[in-house]
Amino acid sequence: MSITATPPSVNGSWPEWFGQDQAGAWNLFEALPQPKRNDESWRFANLKALDLSGFVPALPVADEAALVSRSAAHTDVAAKLVFANDSLIHSEVKGLPAGVLLLPLEQVAKDHGELFRKNFMTSEVRLGSKKFAALHRARLRTGAFLHVPKGVVIERPIEIWHWVDGENAAIFPHTLIVLGEGASATVIDRFVSSRDERSLAIAVNDLTLGANSRLTYVGVQDWSDKATAFHLNTTQVGKDATSTALQLNLGGSYVRGESDSHLLGEGSRSVMLSVNPASGEREIDQRTFQDHFAPRATSDLLYHNALADASRTIFAGLIKVEEGAHETDAYQKVRNLMLSDEAEANSMPGLEILADNVRCTHGATSGELNEDELFYMMARGIPPKQAAQLIVRGFFGTVLERLENESLQAHLGEILDRRLEV
């Protein structure tokens, strides 16, 4: 049964009221139109990829143990959750400070109803995927919820794995993170296909940062090259809090990313990073929003795309400085490194400034490998292919450095190295 044809069945592990919520979401999904060619938020996108009628709900996986053993974590984690086809198959907590909640979403809905309702998909989906977010909400079965109370600091990262398994299987991963005042955490979401299969993921990650809190969030997307994926994010940053989020896109056929940062508190800060080695016929379609509501906040976006083969990238970013958000600092930079004559990079960096006394810049560049750098390495005996890989690796390294977390940087660097065969 196609995921778009029939409404989802009622899910017994959730409280009853959530069933009504999901029915409402399904109606919204059906009522909203499919994106059209003249929709600005889908400009340049391959709309054919948005026909989701060929996907079916994912079934429980046959060999859970195999997937758990393949979920090799970043060496030193505070906790690890493994989801496969929207079901929690493994959970390992090595030492979370007291008061921290790390639970499946449905349990939070049951036991902490108010906390759930206050934070679950409360922001409007503004970057185009409203229809697909509604489908996510209607078909949601589980997800990870992290709540770090006031003043609690989690030193080591928490890693969450999301597996998809089965031809044409559709999954709806969800990560919801809420940090209390002065809290701190690092979370890595890993998105993986068990096999080289066609699949769909509509993933949501919502990050809420209380005053003075710090969050580092990394999404490592490594779906199969046949996958269609949506990664929809909303980040809400409170007073003097700092959010650093990195999206690493390694797989997928069509990958749509939407990152919507709300700078809500004075002195808040949002760092938005993305590393995109695109190859084959992959299309990476990213839309971002840096929305400044409060004065003296900072947002800083850096996206690096390296385009090989017949890959395509789309970057559409908007910095909006709302009325009254004076003394805003907002930066946005996208760089495209063209590695092939068949590749195509589209950049739409946007600014809307309604306040006074702001510092905003944005930039978009497209260029090729630097001949001098290549020559320099080849003169030292490095074969051209490897020299090019090193330059690409260095190009991505400048983004990873912005994480300001050495062990995490090294970990992601290794993942990248394996992918780039450096």
Add this chain to the structure above:
Amino acid sequence: MSTETKPDIDIDRSVGDFRYEMDYAYDAGVGLSEATIDYISDVKEDPDWVRAFRKEGYRKFLEKPMPTNWATKDLENIVFENIRYYLSQGQVPKRSWDEVPDDIKKTFERLGIPEQERKFLAGVEAQFDSEAAYSNIKAAVGEQGVIFVGSTEGLKEHPEIFKKWFGKVIPSGDNKFSALNSAVFSGGSFIYVPPGVKVKHPLQAYFRINAQNFGQFERTLIIADEGAEVMYMEGCTAPKFETATLHSAVVELVAMKGAKIQYITVQNWSSNVFNLVTKRGLAHEDAEIKWIDCNIGSRLTMKYPGVVMKGRGARGEVVSIALAGDGQHQDTGAKMIHAADNTTSNIISKSISLGTGRSTYRGMVHVPKHLKGCKNNTECDALLINTHSRTDTYPAISVRGQGNAVQHEASVSQISAEQIFYMQQRGLSEAAAMSLAVNGFVNDLVQQFPMEYSVELKRLIDLEMEGSVG
């Protein structure tokens, strides 16, 4: 030029804010229908192909939606049924100033047209509502084979050149407003510069809207043949009416191999004019097209001059200054289509928003597959003067393949309190300091305008800045 005399090109708003009661001999009435188009075609004695072109444009105009999916909703306030699409006194462009009817002459004399011509122009054309009232080219330039006439005359007298390029750079269905223009166009210039001829002095056109609820739809086609060079300037005014007025022009430029065209616009429509203009140039091998575009007036301007670089080594450039005052929206930008190897484009845009003004930059840079050595540079700088001023930047850049270099940069800033304080310490009033700072912001671009225009621009900016502080 002495500082006492009035600058040559008068584009001061107060100068243009007057009108004369006219008895129009030809009036297509209010609203648009197939009959309106037939009326225009009959009055103008259009050849059949032009009538068919108009009908086709009308059909496309009806088909095309308003571009409100990306543009401002203010467009919905244009009431097409309330607009008068053709008004004229049946004037045939006069070659001598003395022959121009007195009432029209009054208008242009007040705006200083004949004086300018005497001073430095190689040719001038003045359009009053729908038709050219006066068109003259200096004998020396005419002898070189340069054609400079109104579009109506151009299509009748020089069909062999006119028809070849007319509607080819901007097809009538390009957008809703180019379709509308194609349906009801009247007036505008037709210029042809023969191979190798370099027109030393600028050619100029002046557009005047005199009637309320009138829509002006001029159509300009400029062709510079191989190795030719020409500079064209246009200015415009309209009195301030109670109701909104529409100006929707189409301008097509064709630069053949090695030719150079510079097109300079100083737009100072009164603040109730919807100014929705399509401008595009086609640059062949090693040709160069440069748009210098300055927008100070109008209620809403939407204008994105473009260059299609069709031949190897072609160059395109847009230099743009926009000043959005209270209640104004300057939605301007540039379109650069690279369609051959080693083509270069450059976009420099500066905007100033003051009061409740809003300035918007929209850009498109397109480098298709399998091209090598294409370069684009885009710089957009915006200056915000007041708390309620607004600025937006929406570029779209598509690059395919390697071997090309494209870069876009934009910044938004304001005049710092320190700068103003510094100047006040040296005895300048706050307003004078502000004007100086704004002039400093646009100075490098203003330098690119011909002197007469740059002097006037600076004066206009000073005027606009008055009372904007505090």
